[in-house]
Amino acid sequence: MSQLQNAMIILVKTFNDYARKEGKKDMLNKGEVKTLLEKELLLQEAKNPGEVDKFIKNLDRDSDSEVDFSEFMVLVARLACMIHDFSKK
Template sequence: MSHLEMAMATLIQTFDQYAGSDGKKSTLSKAEVKTLVEKELPGLLQGAKNPDEVDKFLKNLDLNRDSEVDFQEFIMLIGALTCALHDHFCK
């Protein structure tokens, strides 16, 4: 597999690893998203000035307001974070 194919497989595996602890394998609950962010994106939490910022961020991630994060919303998060990092490192 190419690097990009491996990255895509990793995203799928990471989502699947955290989804389903509440019984729904196709979505992440708020608790599952928090666990994923804490374990997989610890720098994001360290950059937050207060816990309310993280909660607001997670709420904004749920685009369809169903109190869950589906795979498409998860990928949008990863894409947005990747763009922000790219912009940061290019400056």
């Protein structure tokens, strides 16, 4: 398997690992987003429920208060663009 295929499988596995914890098995609810932000992105802001709400609102394009896989990929793309910008410096 190539490095790119491997990375995409890790993205799917990460989403599924958190989405399957509780509630709908294919959506990240608020608690799951909070855990993902804390454990995967080490975001201290995730300890503040207001910040988690803002994060979800920002990603949740269909306004159902949950984050589906395509919405999760918007977050991944934004973060990867930041890492890429940093890699140019």
